[in-house]
Amino acid sequence: MNTRRLILLFSLIILSVSYLYALSWAQGIIVFSYPKGTFVMRPDDTEPTRIVEEYISTPSPDGLFLAAMDTDPDRRNVLYIQDLHTGKKIRTIILPVHSYVDISWSPDGRWIVYAGNIQRIRAGRELDTEIFLISPDGRRKRKLTDQLGERPIGFVWASNSQSVFYNLLTTGRRGEIWEMEINGTAQPKKHLPFHERAGFLSRYPFYSFSPDGKKIAYTPIHEGVFVANADGTDHRKVADEGLQHFYQVDWSPNGKSLVFSANTWAGDYGLYIYSFASQKVRRLVSLPDRFPILPRWVGDSLPVQPLNKVAVTWGSIKNSKQ
Numbered sequence: 608m609n610t611r612r613l614i615l616l617f618s619l620i621i622l623s624v625s626y627l628y629a630l631s632w633a634q635g636i637i638v639f640s641y642p643k644g645t646f647v648m649r650p651d652d653t654e655p656t657r658i659v660e661e662y663i664s665t666p667s668p669d670g671l672f673l674a675a676m677d678t679d680p681d682r683r684n685v686l687y688i689q690d691l692h693t694g695k696k697i698r699t700i701i702l703p704v705h706s707y708v709d710i711s712w713s714p715d716g717r718w719i720v721y722a723g724n725i726q727r728i729r730a731g732r733e734l735d736t737e738i739f740l741i742s743p744d745g746r747r748k749r750k751l752t753d754q755l756g757e758r759p760i761g762f763v764w765a766s767n768s769q770s771v772f773y774n775l776l777t778t779g780r781r782g783e784i785w786e787m788e789i790n791g792t793a794q795p796k797k798h799l800p801f802h803e804r805a806g807f808l809s810r811y812p813f814y815s816f817s818p819d820g821k822k823i824a825y826t827p828i829h830e831g832v833f834v835a836n837a838d839g840t841d842h843r844k845v846a847d848e849g850l851q852h853f854y855q856v857d858w859s860p861n862g863k864s865l866v867f868s869a870n871t872w873a874g875d876y877g878l879y880i881y882s883f884a885s886q887k888v889r890r891l892v893s894l895p896d897r898f899p900i901l902p903r904w905v906g907d908s909l910p911v912q913p914l915n916k917v918a919v920t921w922g923s924i925k926n927s928k929q
Contacts, residue, residue, distance in 0.1 A: 635860045636907040637891070638666040638673070638691070639868075639878065639899040645675065646899075647691065648892065649907070650864070650880060655892055659687075659694045663901075665712045665719065666691055667743070668860075670907040674712055674719050674743065684723060686710075688743055700745040709901065711762040711771075714818075718742060718789065720751075720771050722759045738771070740789060751787055752795075759785070761813070766820035772798070782812060800839035801825055813855040818862045826853035832867055832881060846881045848888045854898045860906050866891065868898045878902060 634650045645664045646655035661675035673691040676684055683705060688698040704723025711720050718740045725737070736758050738751040751771070752759075758776035763784075765772065770788045782805050785795045805812045805827040814825035816837060823837050824845075831847035845865070847853075849872070856867040865881040876898050878891040 635905055636670055637866050637902055637904050639902040641899045659689055665710045666903050666905045667712050668714050668716055668905055670905040713764050713768040714766055715768040720762050766816050766818055802842040815857045817858050824856045824865050826856045826867055828852050846888045855902055857902050857904045859904045866902050866904050868902055
């Protein structure tokens, strides 16, 4: 009987560990950019793993693929579709543009949005900046706007994938964002979703919509992390924790946490996670010299392998900067 009880107890322990492990994996993975490449880590990891060398990138919402930008010898943009877990290139797509700022994969996985110029840069000026959509297989291509001339940046998708939000570099109003529907001919809509002083010292508060589309999280650079209703009402600060500057923010796939980049008064940069359940902030990773950018929290179902299947430690990343 004692032996049977021991076997039963051991089995329960194994099942419990497996269940907790599965829960941990169900939290997804966090993808971010930093000099020398794109990195990934899970919420319970202690070190990031470099996946690809490309810096401007966006993960698919299921956490399986990565779209990364590069430039060919003719200065055209090249879009690589890669395996997010191994970095292996699956597809190469030549884009008909000569400059870009950033890219973003839609929540339904159907489109990748980017901005660029059909003409080359002249005298350091970007000409005829336009917004484009392309499907991950490269077969479907669409242009959303005609010669905005105002340099759209910071693409954020609506949770239903039916519209794209962005900032304009030449806008005179701090804190305003624009929304462009991807189906139809409606003109872009202007929104002011942040609290009235959020853009006073920061022209472009960074923001992200919750998975259900009902909330918006945003980060005025000097104030902390805020959450509000998507219509710009009921603003509340959820995190500051003695940090100095706050940068980009994203929601977890289950809507229960936020990831954001920030730095301390001592000058340490890093990624932080805020839990709505505990109302606490914890540092995910500390990084040297500068902010990590474009943190995206996506689903995950496969193990992560480092670039070229060689272990990449944070120390080696530091050394690669020298």
